[in-house]
Amino acid sequence: DAMVIQNPRYQVTQFGKPVTLSCSQTLNHNVMYWYQQKSSQAPKLLFHYYDKDFNNEADTPDNFQSRRPNTSFCFLDIRSPGLGDAAMYLCATSRDLVGQTRNQPQHFGDGTRLSIL
Amino acid sequence: SQKIEQNSEALNIQEGKTATLTCNYTNYSPAYLQWYRQDPGRGPVFLLLIRENEKEKRKERLKVTFDTTLKQSLFHITASQPADSATYLCALQRDNYGQNFVFGPGTRLSVLP
Numbered sequence: 001d002a003m004v005i006q007n008p009r010y011q012v013t014q015f016g017k018p019v020t021l022s023c024s025q026t027l028n029h030n031v032m033y034w035y036q037q038k039s040s041q042a043p044k045l046l047f048h049y050y051d052k053d054f055n056n057e058a059d060t061p062d063n064f065q066s067r068r069p070n071t072s073f074c075f076l077d078i079r080s081p082g083l084g085d086a087a088m089y090l091c092a093t094s095r096d097l098v099g100q101t102r103n104q105p106q107h108f109g110d111g112t113r114l115s116i117l
Numbered sequence: 118s119q120k121i122e123q124n125s126e127a128l129n130i131q132e133g134k135t136a137t138l139t140c141n142y143t144n145y146s147p148a149y150l151q152w153y154r155q156d157p158g159r160g161p162v163f164l165l166l167i168r169e170n171e172k173e174k175r176k177e178r179l180k181v182t183f184d185t186t187l188k189q190s191l192f193h194i195t196a197s198q199p200a201d202s203a204t205y206l207c208a209l210q211r212d213n214y215g216q217n218f219v220f221g222p223g224t225r226l227s228v229l230p
Contacts, residue, residue, distance in 0.1 A: 043206075090161075108160030
C-alpha cells in the first residue's frame with residue numbers, strides 16, 4: 001500500500017546530541033511537511049518542501065533543519081536538541097500545494113516520538 | 118491575533134447519539150477547511166474537506182458544515198460508536214494565498230458503550 005513511513009517510531013537522544021529523523025513516501029507526492037506535536041496540542045508546521053524548494057516557517061528555530069535528497073525521502077535534523085524539543089514529529093505529504101489543486105488532503109505518517117535525556 | 122479553537126478538550130457521549138464538535142477561528146479567511154481523526158500514538162488521518170462556498174458536506178455517518186460569517190465549522194458523527202473514540206482536529210487554510218493548513222488543538226471524543 002502507498003503510504004508515509006517514519007523511522008524510527010521512538011528515538012531517545014541526549015541533550016545537545018544531534019539527531020536525525022527520517023520519512024519516506026510511496027505516494028510520489030510533490031510536497032512533504034514536517035510538524036511538531038506536543039501532548040494535547042495542535043500539530044505545528046516546521047517547514048515544507050515543494051519538490052526541491054524549501055519553505056521554512058518564520059518561527060521555526062534555527063536548531064531545526066531539513067533535507068530532501070529525492071522525491072521519496074525527507075529528513076529532519078535537530079542540531080542540538082533541548083528538553084523543550086521532546087515531542088512527536090510528524091511527516092506528511094500532499095500531491096500539490098493548497099492553491100494548486102482544490103482538494104489537498106495531507107497524508108501523515110505515524111510519527112517519531114523523540115525523548116531527550 | 119489569529120486563533121483556532123475547538124469547543125472543548127474532551128467530549129463524552131453515549132453510544133448511538135450524535136456527536137457535535139465545533140471549530141471556531143479568528144482572523145483567518147480560509148477558502149478550505151479540513152477535519153482529521155487522530156488516534157493515540159498515530160498520525161492524523163484525513164476525513165473531510167469543505168470549501169467556503171459549500172454549506173455542508175457528508176460522508177457516511179459524518180457531516181461537516183462551514184459558516185464563514187460565524188467563522189465556524191461543525192463536525193457531526195451520527196449513530197456514534199465506541200470505535201469513533203479519537204481526537205478530531207480541524208485544519209484550515211491560512212488565507213487565500215497561504216500554501217498550508219494550520220491545525221486546531223483537537224477535541225478528544227469518547228463514545229461510551
